[in-house]
Amino acid sequence: MTKKKNRPGRIDRKLARWGLIFVAPSIAFFSVFSFYPIGMAFYTSLFKKNLLSLKRPDFIGLKNYIYLFGSSDFWNSVEATFVFALGTFLPLLIASLMLAAFIMSISKARRFFQMAYYSPAVISSVVSAAIWLLIFDPRGLGNQWVNAILQTPGIDNRWLADSTMVRLSTMIVYFWKYIGYFVIIFISGLANIPRSMYEAAEIDGATGWAVFWKITFPLLKPTVVLVSIMSMLQCLKTFSTQYLFTQSGAPQGPINVITLNIYNTGIRDFRIGRASAMSIILFSIMLFFTWLQFRTSKSDEVNY
Amino acid sequence: MNSHITTGDRLVKSLIYAVLILFVIFTVAPLVFMITASMMPAKDIVKMPYRWIPESFHWPNFYKAIAGNxxxxxxxxxxxxxxxxxxxxxxxxxxxxxxxxxxxxxxxxxxxxxxxxxxxxxxxxxxxxxxxxxxxxxxxxxxxxxxxxxxxxxxxxxxxxxxxxxxxxxxxxxxxxxxxxxxxxxxxxxxxxxxxxxxxxxxxxxxxxxxxxxxxxxxxxxxxxxxxxxxxxxxxxxxxxxxxxDEGAMMAVALLASIPMFILFFALSEYFIGGSAVFSSRKG
The missing domain is CATH 1.10.3720.10 (MetI-like)
Structure with missing residues (x-):
């Protein structure tokens, strides 16, 4: 905006009106499809409400929440969600940071490696789950490869049957699908670090490892924090893989993540009130992580 | 930067390439599996060891994929x-x-x-x-x-x-x-x-x-x-x-459903990647 006198003139008022006209459709949209439903979810969570029943839902205050906090099924979902989120995002973070640093350290075929890692992200999550469903078949590639590496011919690892393995299987699918995505984020983070920083270190005689820990990593910290929170939030919302696996006969308990539980409670069992209470808890968890991101990124401003 | 390259440097470099290539196999192999399996009869897909090159093109997979069960x-x-x-x-x-x-x-x-x-x-x-x-x-x-x-x-x-x-x-x-x-x-x-x-x-x-x-x-x-x-x-x-x-038909469905995305990716890969790079420029 060019500097003008602070007195609002006719033209300024006209322009302000146009500004409102441009944003009005979105305001209407977000009110109806974001704010109203989240308010509604909170409101419904205070009622005992069944989707099919025609009688007025009973107001039961916080009883849905009290029920959930006392329900082993819900705690199982919380556990399944956090096991999945931590078990996916930590390896994802470490591997993608390592691969990005490796790619930046070589001079040839950078583009090739980026594209190759990114390729699983191109296909949809349902398709990836379907592919891995076959790989995890008892006679599938999963067993063949693991047995070839560990030199244990003929062992079935029960990828989709054992309760620990089925968790690992969902993590592998997610890791596979998102690794390239985070590699690319880290590469653009690394590319933002000024060359002069490295040249200065070179002159001071710093070696590869020291350069990474003393220069690259601290400067990359904002990206690391961002990627951690983003992938954590992404993992907390996981649904497709778990849904497709359970639909195809995998045991539900170990991978009954909160989203799957909300879906089953609300849509399959019609307990709208209880499902809404779960939604609000999920929302609060995610809100907490978002707040954490804002807080950490505020205190970690980096100056080159 | 490249004043003198020692054997140690060379070892590190080849180790880096080895790790990078290992991960390429990990990310790309399942996609290759999808493509090759879509051309095979079901009995060949869950067979040990998996044959990466289909013997012939098994058309019924694609028919079943489109017709549905x-x-x-x-x-x-x-x-x-x-x-x-x-x-x-x-x-x-x-x-x-x-x-x-x-x-x-x-x-x-x-x-x-x-x-x-x-x-x-x-x-x-x-x-x-x-x-x-x-x-x-x-x-x-x-x-x-x-x-x-x-x-x-x-x-x-x-x-x-x-x-x-x-x-x-x-x-x-x-x-x-x-x-x-x-x-x-x-x-x-x-x-x-x-x-x-x-x-x-x-x-x-x-x-x-x-x-x-x-x-x-x-x-x-x-x-x-x-x-x-x-x-x-x-x-x-x-x-x-x-x-x-049928496992083959399943992969044929997966492949057919992915074609539009692959076309988009190869035609517009810079914008694809741009979408994820947006995040890294979001400082503070």
Missing amino acids: DGRFMFPRNILNSLIVASSVTVTTVLLACMTGYGLAKFRFRGRTFVFMMIMATMMIPFEAIMIPLYLVTTKIGLQNSYGGLIVPFMVNAFGVFMMRQYLVTFPDEFIEAARIDGMHEMRIFWSIIFPNSAPTIATLSILAFRAQWDNLLWPLLVVQSEKMKTIPLYIVKFTAEKHS
């Missing part, structure tokens, strides 16, 4: 549904995000910051938390099991608004001022100056919006009841979950 040929219809939904959402997202971003970036009006903060706040609301109320609203206004029901809740999203605003803040004011002095109508300014000049950001945003819908499973699962209105993720879930599904 029930022989009702829902696949073409479901693909069409996905294309309609994803394209419509892309168009509305680009349009609304561009308008809103422009309004927030280039106009001063009371409550501008508040509106921007509120829109950003919606990014914190996970879809999973609002899906049930959204479902109830959609049913109440009679949009369940229709294109409207699949499209309307995704017409624009906060991230799109954010992206367009960040881009348009840097747009030179002189162009807009000059057009205003020439007496151009505000709508014309938007259409013939702002919109065409945002092409790269719009391309990135389009791809983000399109793939989000191509990938969307949860919402169609809620609002769609009839086979005819199903989108491609629902078709895949149904096909995969059916006990007597």
Whole structure:
């Protein structure tokens, strides 16, 4: 905006009106499809409400929440969600940071490696789950490869049957699908670090490892924090893989993540009130992580 | 930088390449598996060891993929549904995000910051938390099991608004001022100056919006009841979950469903990757 006198003139008022006209459709949209439903979810969570029943839902205050906090099924979902989120995002973070640093350290075929890692992200999550469903078949590639590496011919690892393995299987699918995505984020983070920083270190005689820990990593910290929170939030919302696996006969308990539980409670069992209470808890968890991101990124401003 | 290369350096370098290549095998092999398995009869797919090169092209897989286990040929219809939904959402997202971003970036009006903060706040609301109320609203206004029901809740999203605003803040004011002095109508300014000049950001945003819908499973699962209105993720879930599904046909479905995305990726890979790189430029 060019500097003008602070007195609002006719033209300024006209322009302000146009500004409102441009944003009005979105305001209407977000009110109806974001704010109203989240308010509604909170409101419904205070009622005992069944989707099919025609009688007025009973107001039961916080009883849905009290029920959930006392329900082993819900705690199982919380556990399944956090096991999945931590078990996916930590390896994802470490591997993608390592691969990005490796790619930046070589001079040839950078583009090739980026594209190759990114390729699983191109296909949809349902398709990836379907592919891995076959790989995890008892006679599938999963067993063949693991047995070839560990030199244990003929062992079935029960990828989709054992309760620990089925968790690992969902993590592998997610890791596979998102690794390239985070590699690319880290590469653009690394590319933002000024060359002069490295040249200065070179002159001071710093070696590869020291350069990474003393220069690259601290400067990359904002990206690391961002990627951690983003992938954590992404993992907390996981649904497709778990849904497709359970639909195809995998045991539900170990991978009954909160989203799957909300879906089953609300849509399959019609307990709208209880499902809404779960939604609000999920929302609060995610809100907490978002707040954490804002807080950490505020205190970690980096100056080159 | 390369003053003297020692054998140690060379060892490190080859180790780096080895790790990089190992991960390439890990990421690419399942995709190659999908492609090769789609051409094989089921008995060859779950066979030890897996033969990476199909002996011949097993056409029945693709016939079964398209005809479905029930022989009702829902696949073409479901693909069409996905294309309609994803394209419509892309168009509305680009349009609304561009308008809103422009309004927030280039106009001063009371409550501008508040509106921007509120829109950003919606990014914190996970879809999973609002899906049930959204479902109830959609049913109440009679949009369940229709294109409207699949499209309307995704017409624009906060991230799109954010992206367009960040881009348009840097747009030179002189162009807009000059057009205003020439007496151009505000709508014309938007259409013939702002919109065409945002092409790269719009391309990135389009791809983000399109793939989000191509990938969307949860919402169609809620609002769609009839086979005819199903989108491609629902078709895949149904096909995969059916006990007597043929493994080869399953991979043929997976492959056919991925073709549109692969075409987009190879044609517009820079915008694909641009979508994820946006995050890293979001400092502070």
